[in-house]
Amino acid sequence: MLILPWLSAAVVAAASWSQRVHAQNADQEHAVRGFFNAQSGSVSSHTNNWAVLVCASRYWFNYRHMSNALGMYRTVKRLGIPDSNIILMLADDVACNPRNKFPGCVYSNAGRSLDLYGDNIEVDYRGYEVTVENFLRVLTGRMDPSVPRSKRLLTDDRSNIFVYMTGHGGNEFLKFQDNEEISAYDIADAFEQMWQKKRYNEIFFMIDTCQANTMYSKFYSPNILATGSSEIHENSYSYENDNDIGVAVIDSYTHHVLEFMEGIGKTSHKSVQDLFDTYSFEKIHSHPGVRADLFRRPLRQTLVTDFFGGVAQAEVLSSALVSGQGIPNTTERSHAQEAVPEKLAMVNAVEAYRTNATSGQTSTQQIEIVRTRALDTAAMFESYARGEQGSFSITARAWASVAVAGSLIAWVSRISKH
Amino acid sequence: MADAAAPAPPSPPVDLSRITFESTRNRRRIIASYWFIVILALPLWWRTTSIDRLSLPESRARVLAEKHLSSPVHVELRGSQEQLEHVHTLHHELARWISPVAEANGLSFTAGQGPHTRKAGPGSYNVVLENRQDAVVEGRSLHIGLNEPSAGQRVIDTVTKILVPHVSQTASEEHRVVKYSPRYRLAFSLLNEDASSGRAALSWDVREAVDTYLHGTFDRLSVLHNFTIESQVQYHAPLAFEPRAIHVADNDAHGLTPEDLTVFVNSAEWTLASSSSNDPVLHFVLFVPSSQHSPLYILDHEGQATTSDAFVLPQWGGILVLNSPPSHLTVSELAKTFHTFHRQLLTLLGVPDLPAGVQSRQAEAFTDWQLDALVRQRARQNFENSKDTLNSIVKLVHQIENMPVGEDVQGDVQDALDALDAALEAVPSSSTQALQRSAEALTLSSRAFFNPGMLALLYFPAEHKYAVYAPLFASVAAPLIAAIVREVIAWRKARRAARQPEARARAD
Numbered sequence: 033m034l035i036l037p038w039l040s041a042a043v044v045a046a047a048s049w050s051q052r053v054h055a056q057n058a059d060q061e062h063a064v065r066g067f068f069n070a071q072s073g074s075v076s077s078h079t080n081n082w083a084v085l086v087c088a089s090r091y092w093f094n095y096r097h098m099s100n101a102l103g104m105y106r107t108v109k110r111l112g113i114p115d116s117n118i119i120l121m122l123a124d125d126v127a128c129n130p131r132n133k134f135p136g137c138v139y140s141n142a143g144r145s146l147d148l149y150g151d152n153i154e155v156d157y158r159g160y161e162v163t164v165e166n167f168l169r170v171l172t173g174r175m176d177p178s179v180p181r182s183k184r185l186l187t188d189d190r191s192n193i194f195v196y197m198t199g200h201g202g203n204e205f206l207k208f209q210d211n212e213e214i215s216a217y218d219i220a221d222a223f224e225q226m227w228q229k230k231r232y233n234e235i236f237f238m239i240d241t242c243q244a245n246t247m248y249s250k251f252y253s254p255n256i257l258a259t260g261s262s263e264i265h266e267n268s269y270s271y272e273n274d275n276d277i278g279v280a281v282i283d284s285y286t287h288h289v290l291e292f293m294e295g296i297g298k299t300s301h302k303s304v305q306d307l308f309d310t311y312s313f314e315k316i317h318s319h320p321g322v323r324a325d326l327f328r329r330p331l332r333q334t335l336v337t338d339f340f341g342g343v344a345q346a347e348v349l350s351s352a353l354v355s356g357q358g359i360p361n362t363t364e365r366s367h368a369q370e371a372v373p374e375k376l377a378m379v380n381a382v383e384a385y386r387t388n389a390t391s392g393q394t395s396t397q398q399i400e401i402v403r404t405r406a407l408d409t410a411a412m413f414e415s416y417a418r419g420e421q422g423s424f425s426i427t428a429r430a431w432a433s434v435a436v437a438g439s440l441i442a443w444v445s446r447i448s449k450h
Numbered sequence: 451m452a453d454a455a456a457p458a459p460p461s462p463p464v465d466l467s468r469i470t471f472e473s474t475r476n477r478r479r480i481i482a483s484y485w486f487i488v489i490l491a492l493p494l495w496w497r498t499t500s501i502d503r504l505s506l507p508e509s510r511a512r513v514l515a516e517k518h519l520s521s522p523v524h525v526e527l528r529g530s531q532e533q534l535e536h537v538h539t540l541h542h543e544l545a546r547w548i549s550p551v552a553e554a555n556g557l558s559f560t561a562g563q564g565p566h567t568r569k570a571g572p573g574s575y576n577v578v579l580e581n582r583q584d585a586v587v588e589g590r591s592l593h594i595g596l597n598e599p600s601a602g603q604r605v606i607d608t609v610t611k612i613l614v615p616h617v618s619q620t621a622s623e624e625h626r627v628v629k630y631s632p633r634y635r636l637a638f639s640l641l642n643e644d645a646s647s648g649r650a651a652l653s654w655d656v657r658e659a660v661d662t663y664l665h666g667t668f669d670r671l672s673v674l675h676n677f678t679i680e681s682q683v684q685y686h687a688p689l690a691f692e693p694r695a696i697h698v699a700d701n702d703a704h705g706l707t708p709e710d711l712t713v714f715v716n717s718a719e720w721t722l723a724s725s726s727s728n729d730p731v732l733h734f735v736l737f738v739p740s741s742q743h744s745p746l747y748i749l750d751h752e753g754q755a756t757t758s759d760a761f762v763l764p765q766w767g768g769i770l771v772l773n774s775p776p777s778h779l780t781v782s783e784l785a786k787t788f789h790t791f792h793r794q795l796l797t798l799l800g801v802p803d804l805p806a807g808v809q810s811r812q813a814e815a816f817t818d819w820q821l822d823a824l825v826r827q828r829a830r831q832n833f834e835n836s837k838d839t840l841n842s843i844v845k846l847v848h849q850i851e852n853m854p855v856g857e858d859v860q861g862d863v864q865d866a867l868d869a870l871d872a873a874l875e876a877v878p879s880s881s882t883q884a885l886q887r888s889a890e891a892l893t894l895s896s897r898a899f900f901n902p903g904m905l906a907l908l909y910f911p912a913e914h915k916y917a918v919y920a921p922l923f924a925s926v927a928a929p930l931i932a933a934i935v936r937e938v939i940a941w942r943k944a945r946r947a948a949r950q951p952e953a954r955a956r957a958d
Contacts, residue, residue: 079625079765112690114717116725152718164908173900181725188629190765217909221850228842229899298690298713346711347626348748348761349768349793426912433916437924444932445939 076329076338078192078233079345082117082185083108086167088199088208090124090159095279096270098126099140100198100240100286102148107293108194112342119170119185121157123199123209133276140282140290142274156183164214171195171222173231189230194238194339198286201241203264204249216250227253234327236304236339240285242267245321257304257327257334261285262318269317284316296336304339305331474940481933488930501852501907504860510867511840517874519833519888520558521826521881522573523613527563529579529596536579536596537563540605547606548613555614556830573881575819577609585808587612587817592808608805612819615802616827626764627800628730630828630835631675632889635731637723637767638681638791640779644740645685651738651772654779656681662781663788664795667815671799673882674828680724690716693743698755704739705749706771711761714769732798733767734791738775745773760790768794800824826881832888833873839895840866852907862898866891 085108087101105120127138127149138149157166169175170185187193200207204216219237226232237258239247244260251258261268261283270280271287282290292307308331311320324331335341525544529537541563552559575590582595585608592612594605611618628634638660642650660679668677691713693704706714715722715735723731739746747755748771760770770790776783792815801816802823810817840863847853873887 077621077625079763109718112713112715112717114715114722116717116723165905168905169902172905174902174905175900176902181728184728186728186730190625215909215911218906221906221909224849225846228846229839299709342713342715342717345622345625346708346714346761346763347622348708348711348756348758349790349797430912430916433920437928440928441931441935444928445935448932448936 076192076234076334077190078338079190080117080187081108081113081192081194081339081342082119082187083113083194083196083340084119084121084170084185086121086162086195086197086199087123088121088162088197088206088214090209092124092126092129092131093279094124094200095126095138095277096282097198098122098124099138099148099282101196102138102153103140103282103286103290104196105153106148106150107290108340111293111296111337111340112298113194113340114342115154116182118154119156119183120154121162121167121170122155123159123162125158131278133278139274139277140287142272142281144274144276154182160209162209164208164212164218167208167214168218168222171219172225173229185231187226187231189233191232192234192236192339193232194236196238196240197247198240198283201239201243201247203243204246206239206241206247216247219247220250220252223251223256224253227255234329234338238289240268240283244268244285245323248321248323251323251326254326255328256323257331258323259308260321261316263321266318285318285320288316293336293340296340298337298341300335300337302336303332304334304336307336474944478937481930481937484930485934501854503847503853503855504857506844506847506855506860506863507867508844511837511844511863514867514870515837515841518556519830519873519877519884520553520556521829521877521884523552523557523559524574525559525561525609525613526574526576527561527579528576533579533596536602540579540602543602544606544609548610551610551617552614555617556826557614559613573822575613577605579605586811587804587808587819588811590818590822592819608808611805612808613823615805615820615823619802622764626762626798628732628765628798630832630889630892631730632893633676633678633727633729635678635680635723635727635729636734636795637731638679638734638736639720639722640681640683640736640738641687641720642683642685642738642740643687643689643743647740647742649738649741649744649774650685650777651683651736651775651779652685652777653683654736654784655781656784658781659784659788663785664792667792667795670814670816670821673821673825673885675799678727678729684720687720687737688716689714689743690718693739693746694749694753696747696749696753696755698745698747701745703745703747703755704743705747705753705755707749707753708751711748712763714761715763715766731767732795734794735767735769736787737769737771739771739773746771760794762794762797765798767798800827822881825885829873829877829881829885829888832885832892833870836866836870836888836891836895839892839899843895843899850906852909854903854906856901856903859898859901859904862894862901866894866898869894 083104085101085104087097089097101120101122105118108118109115126132127136134144136149137144137147140146140148157170170183173185175184185193197206201213205213207213223235226235233255235256237248237251237256238260239258240261241247242262243264243266244262246260246264248256248258248260262285269284271282271284273279274281288310289307292310296302308320308322313319322331327334525548527537527541527544541561545559545561548561549559575592578591578593579596580593582593585592585594587593592608594608595601596605616624638656640651640654640656642652644650645652660681671677691710693706693710696703696705722733722735748758748761750756759772760768762768768791770787772787779787796816802820804810804817804820843859843863847855869887869891873884873891876883876887
């Protein structure tokens with residue numbers, strides 16, 4: 033009969049425990065939320081990186097566009113994105129162009145000190161394969177089943193994607209191959225479809241073309257950071273010529289970005305804000321823009337390597353898990369359990385470390401300035417795009433053309449009457 | 451005579467109406483035939499320029515969006531005669547405390563007591579109360595001790611964790627688990643940093659090792675995944691960075707800092723997997739450092755060498771550093787390596803751990819409880835993902851008006867919805883069936899989403915439309931319309947002329 037009080041004690045204990053469980057759950061939830069906030073606030077929650085690099089123009093005199101794209105290719109590869117995760121689209125093959133005095137080589141500077149073509153390059157789409165349709169198919173994943181793995185963007189909701197485009201463009205469009213063009217709406221829709229299918233965690237969109245900033249003005253999907261080389265009604269210029277090659281070898285904006293990237297290693301803590309801070313009209317000869325209103329993390333804490341690097345995290349398996357001889361038996365199991373918190377602590381420490389390193393010079397004021405600037409440009413484009421004035425002028429033009437056609441018809445019939 | 455003398459009047463101009471094509475009737479016919487062709491062509495033009503947008507079963511998708519998979523789980527409490535009272539009390543407590551947690555995670559939980567209340571099925575488990583200190587799992591039974599004051603709490607705690615292990619999962623654990631795929635490719639690589647430097651493993655009995663150490667696991671996981679295996683040996687796989695020089699017990703050594711681990715894979719120079727299919731790849735790398743970098747240790751944050759020699763890259767795979775290997779790795783020498791790989795594989799696939807203090811008595815690598823929990827979790831994820839995909843297809847078709855919807859898309863959506871219904875139907879009897887149906891639904895809905903025909907037409911601004919159509923149609927339309935106007939005027943004139951003599955005659 034001693035058992036009854038004992039049992040009631042057990043039940044009471046269970047009840048109090050359950051309350052604790054609920055409290056614990058709340059705590060846990062809080063912790064989890066905090067973790068996610070921290071994730072969205074500072075450390076990227078991606079596990080893999082992808083890059084889509086597009087050179088949209090062909091012909092020898094557009095040599096610089098090929099070297100723009102190849103320069104980016106070299107950089108993302110150097111910083112750790114494997115070839116299998118890079119989709120490189122080159123509309124022409126300048127390396128093997130008969131006019132190229134240095135066959136098999138593409139240089140990005142006047143001294144020809146750096147051969148971008150190198151000996152290990154994988155072009156996924158080349159020549160006439162570089163079309164608007166193929167580009168949109170790569171982004172949305174709507175491919176024929178026979179398309180090989182190397183030509184596909186096999187991303188998921190843990191992927192950070194860097195999209196770089198270069199070519200000849202204008203207000204809200206970019207020319208492909210001199211015979212078709214992609215509009216800002218098409219890219220915005222493609223990104224939205226990717227978002228709906230959870231095909232990305234974050235996108236960093238970079239474009240170097242004339243009036244480049246108009247290309248990202250139509251984006252409406254979350255987690256996209258965009259930057260372009262020049263404002264509306266503004267050209268983007270080449271950087272320098274090489275006298276032996278005989279054409280411009282690289283564009284000013286891309287040259288500037290690549291120069292910044294040269295100072296970055298795989299474990300660098302430079303943020304994208306550091307990159308944007310180096311933009312200046314004196315160096316680039318156009319006004320580069322940044323659009324961050326869709327992006328959820330502060331730019332100061334967004335590392336350049338979140339988009340250009342390889343992997344963000346690694347977890348050390350504690351030796352207890354590993355030292356097993358034979359199929360993990362019971363004792364090791366318990367060891368494994370004990371080892372888990374240690375492992376987690378280590379991961380947290382990695383994160384804390386990175387946060388500290390990046391938040392070192394964080395100043396909220398600066399972030400705000402950036403925000404407002406980005407918002408201003410965005411608002412400007414938006415008002416331009418959907419202003420009543422715009423639609424009115426379109427209708428007015430339409431009616432005017434109807435009137436012209438009508439008067440033409442009337443005139444013809446008058447003449448025939450005489 | 452006078453008449454005869456008078457000069458003959460000039461011959462009247464040729465009557466134009468005598469020329470067949472200038473006869474009013476013919477002329478009108480000709481003009482009408484032009485218009486006839488234009489009007490006949492209109493439906494053709496309409497058909498060729500409009501986008502084929504078949505309707506999708508939207509209401510069905512919306513109804514399904516509200517539903518969730520809920521696997522039944524039954525726990526049977528047993529105990530010896532003297533523990534019947536415990537069993538009775540605990541049974542109520544179990545039902546009371548576990549049900550809410552289970553329900554939030556897609557389980558409908560019931561508890562029973564006594565030996566014969568319900569037959570053993572896939573979703574039913576036994577909890578046997580015994581006189582012991584520890585807890586042991588065998589098959590679908592949990593043997594747990596009940597001889598300390600806090601034991602009731604411990605039982606509830608353990609049963610919760612073993613039934614819904616994903617509740618206590620941290621974000622980083624969730625992070626490293628790969629996305630579900632019915633097929634995976636496992637790529638085993640033996641990488642020698644520099645085989646010419648002396649210490650190198652030149653070959654390994656990988657086929658036998660996989661058979662010996664991993665085959666059982668593959669069999670156990672076959673309800674979830676199919677595995678394709680490939681392996682390779684590389685003799686020159688340089689690192690892209692210089693490991694830090696350290697001293698371990700007064701010997702020179704090298705170390706990998708936590709940051710080095712994230713950039714360890716030198717993707718620019720290592721080719722780790724063939725790209726023969728589109729299945730996701732999990733990499734398992736056995737890395738042998740060159741003699742200059744040997745021995746190579748993994749460092750902690752203070753720069754001290756840890757005892758661990760392996761790490762996991764979330765969703766990518768696992769890496770193991772092997773210092774000073776023999777030149778040929780036999781099956782027995784690969785035992786430790788493959789146990790690490792095995793552990794990494796389970797981690798990446800999301801096989802949950804047993805709760806602390808619970809031991810397995812089974813020979814297999816993981817218990818039925820764990821496998822069942824994983825199957826339920828995957829079924830639920832697949833179900834939700836498939837639903838999300840279907841709803842995003844519906845949403846996108848509404849949002850993007852230029853997006854075509856073909857018959858195959860319609861069919862795939864239809865089939866995916868059927869598969870989801872089948873999963874809902876199957877889940878009370880078998881979670882494995884539900885998993886298979888939900889995986890099918892996921893494949894079908896993804897195929898519908900990624901249908902090549904779903905590519906939207908390019909955006910075409912209004913100005914461009916005028917610019918394209920005006921030169922084509924204005925030049926054709928002007929004479930056509932002008933001709934009609936002329937005809938109408940001529941017809942009215944003729945009618946007035948015809949009426950006027952009549953009127954004049956009446957006036958006379």
